[in-house]
Amino acid sequence: MGYLISFEGGEGSGKSTILKLLSESLKQKGYEVICTREPGGIDIAEQIRNVILDKKNVNMDAKTEALLYAAARRQHLVEKVIPQLERGSIVLCDRYIDSSLTYQGYARGLGMEDVFNINQFAIGKYMPDLTLYLDVSPKVGLSRIQKDDGREVNRLDLESLEFHEKVREGYHKLLEQYPKRIKQIDAERDIDMVFSDVLNVVINFINK
Numbered sequence: 586m587g588y589l590i591s592f593e594g595g596e597g598s599g600k601s602t603i604l605k606l607l608s609e610s611l612k613q614k615g616y617e618v619i620c621t622r623e624p625g626g627i628d629i630a631e632q633i634r635n636v637i638l639d640k641k642n643v644n645m646d647a648k649t650e651a652l653l654y655a656a657a658r659r660q661h662l663v664e665k666v667i668p669q670l671e672r673g674s675i676v677l678c679d680r681y682i683d684s685s686l687t688y689q690g691y692a693r694g695l696g697m698e699d700v701f702n703i704n705q706f707a708i709g710k711y712m713p714d715l716t717l718y719l720d721v722s723p724k725v726g727l728s729r730i731q732k733d734d735g736r737e738v739n740r741l742d743l744e745s746l747e748f749h750e751k752v753r754e755g756y757h758k759l760l761e762q763y764p765k766r767i768k769q770i771d772a773e774r775d776i777d778m779v780f781s782d783v784l785n786v787v788i789n790f791i792n793k
Contacts, residue, residue: 591681594719597726624657638739691755719772723749
């Protein structure tokens with residue numbers, strides 16, 4: 586059985602960049618690695634992603650949003666993640682269940698426990714083996730997004746600064762709840778320093 590390693594953080598935390606660097610490094614070390622993302626990763630889940638993140642859908646109900654994320658997660662899990670884990674691959678996933686707990690459970694006010702229960706039905710036993718939380722203040726993260734011309738602006742980017750601050754608060758609550766699984770990385774530093782810390786945490790985890 587392989588490992589499911591998820592990457593979490595607010596908007597502009599650098600998850601996608603770090604995930605790509607880590608994948609290349611682990612492959613060079615001889616590990617079988619696949620990169621994927623949520624919501625998305627496979628065709629059906631990408632279609633659901635388009636609905637969730639479409640800027641036209643500003644009237645989407647918070648529970649609808651939570652259920653759509655869970656549905657996309659389920660399809661992605663059974664179609665892509667589980668087969669790769671059974672092959673012995675290391676699956677690097679850009680967002681997973683913790684995003685739902687923080688964005689919908691905490692920041693949207695649905696309740697982390699209720700959102701966890703929805704997702705428990707979707708994922709069963711497949712919690713992440715390790716989670717890297719890239720911590721960045723919302724002001725810094727959102728300013729990075731504004732400077733990134735190649736990044737498509739989605740519905741979550743249109744949320745208020747207060748919403749993104751609540752997302753960060755939610756992640757910090759999860760850090761207290763799952764200290765063994767979730768490892769915090771200071772993502773406001775130079776990308777090389779962030780990647781060095783991430784690589785050390787992942788290698789130490791694999792070696793154990």
